[in-house]
Amino acid sequence: MSTRLAANGKDGSDRLSVYGELLASRLLLGTALYPSPDIMRRAVEAASPAVLTVSLRRESSRDAEAGQRFWELVRGLGVRLLPNTAGCHTPREAITTAQMGRELFGTDWVKLEVIANDDTLQPDVLGLVEAAEALSRDGFKVFPYCTEDLSVAARLLSAGCQVLMPWASPIGTARGLMNPYALRSLRAYFPETPLIIDAGIGAPSHATQAMELGFDAVLLNTAVAKADDPIAMAAAFSQAIEAGRLGYRAGLMPPRDMASPSTPLAGLAFRYESHAS
Amino acid sequence: MKITVNGEARTTQAETLDGLCHELGLAEMKIATARNGAFVPAKQRARVSLQEGDTVEILSPRQGG
Numbered sequence A: 001m002s003t004r005l006a007a008n009g010k011d012g013s014d015r016l017s018v019y020g021e022l023l024a025s026r027l028l029l030g031t032a033l034y035p036s037p038d039i040m041r042r043a044v045e046a047a048s049p050a051v052l053t054v055s056l057r058r059e060s061s062r063d064a065e066a067g068q069r070f071w072e073l074v075r076g077l078g079v080r081l082l083p084n085t086a087g088c089h090t091p092r093e094a095i096t097t098a099q100m101g102r103e104l105f106g107t108d109w110v111k112l113e114v115i116a117n118d119d120t121l122q123p124d125v126l127g128l129v130e131a132a133e134a135l136s137r138d139g140f141k142v143f144p145y146c147t148e149d150l151s152v153a154a155r156l157l158s159a160g161c162q163v164l165m166p167w168a169s170p171i172g173t174a175r176g177l178m179n180p181y182a183l184r185s186l187r188a189y190f191p192e193t194p195l196i197i198d199a200g201i202g203a204p205s206h207a208t209q210a211m212e213l214g215f216d217a218v219l220l221n222t223a224v225a226k227a228d229d230p231i232a233m234a235a236a237f238s239q240a241i242e243a244g245r246l247g248y249r250a251g252l253m254p255p256r257d258m259a260s261p262s263t264p265l266a267g268l269a270f271r272y273e274s275h276a277s
Numbered sequence B: 001m002k003i004t005v006n007g008e009a010r011t012t013q014a015e016t017l018d019g020l021c022h023e024l025g026l027a028e029m030k031i032a033t034a035r036n037g038a039f040v041p042a043k044q045r046a047r048v049s050l051q052e053g054d055t056v057e058i059l060s061p062r063q064g065g
Helices: A038-045 A065-077 A089-106 A123-137 A149-158 A182-190 A205-213 A230-250 B018-021 B043-049
Strands: A026-028 A051-058 A080-083 A109-112 A143-148 A196-198 A217-220 B002-005 B008-011 B030-034 B038-040 B055-064
Touching: A026 A038, A026 A123, A026 A230, A038 A065, A038 A230, A051 A089, A051 B008, A065 B055, A080 A089, A080 A109, A089 A109, A089 A123, A089 B038, A089 B055, A109 A123, A123 A143, A143 A149, A149 A182, A205 A217, A205 A230, A217 A230, B018 B030, B018 B043, B018 B055, B030 B043, B043 B055
Parallel strands: A026 A051, A026 A217, A051 A080, A109 A143, A196 A217, B002 B055
Antiparallel strands: A051 B055, B002 B008, B030 B038, B030 B055
């Protein structure tokens, strides 16, 4: 237990360190799909995320101010930004988008997505490794959206990644941890690597489960943005992640097959020697 | 010359990428640019000439997950 308690916060604060930076919390939140910019802002305030994910899209002649308005809003929130390469299907697209994002948002952090399939939004793990190698050589600090595959994870670390972001289930499906066995293996296989569950989280309990498995943080968007009350849901996720982390650090008891009474048997009334025979 | 900007065919009088951004009224906006699939940093736009048939991407910040 002591190693868990000392896992990240040498000062006892239990803060997660990624690429040499201490994050303010263990929640990374997306900025898309909210009913309005104001609700997004209030959800961010309720969640206190360490990081906000953002993207880049074509400047539209129909609404030339959309990008500028979003930039002013997100900049005013004062939260560290993580540009993504969402929608990119090739390493080249992802690399160019990452370079554009670095200039636009002024950060060398990038959430690297190379998508294989539009229906599942499954990562193209071969393209992902290729892009991660190129971007790491170019000075980027890459946060790769990946699967739970151990060999791909090893390749990403060799490529220069210092954090991995395995999916729980496909983006936007809200199905939670589809393969907890594989995720547990990933956690055990890379005990020192920051692992952030990214995608597929639908309920606060999913986030808690991920944290109880020992994952270091959770990245989500749709589950908050599409809730009936995104602001309340943002707070719920914030607390769920804290609870899961605290539960993990406290050390969960292992499950067992047979019941075991919690109330002591010693001194139980109405029991006599004759009953035992 | 005829080029493609953000996926749409367009005729431009601009000779450079920076000139195109001015022509579109985007030069002072928060944007990032690419020409023919390759990133062009803001400070290099004035030195990048446009050619017939070029494809240009002009991106701005957006919501993302």
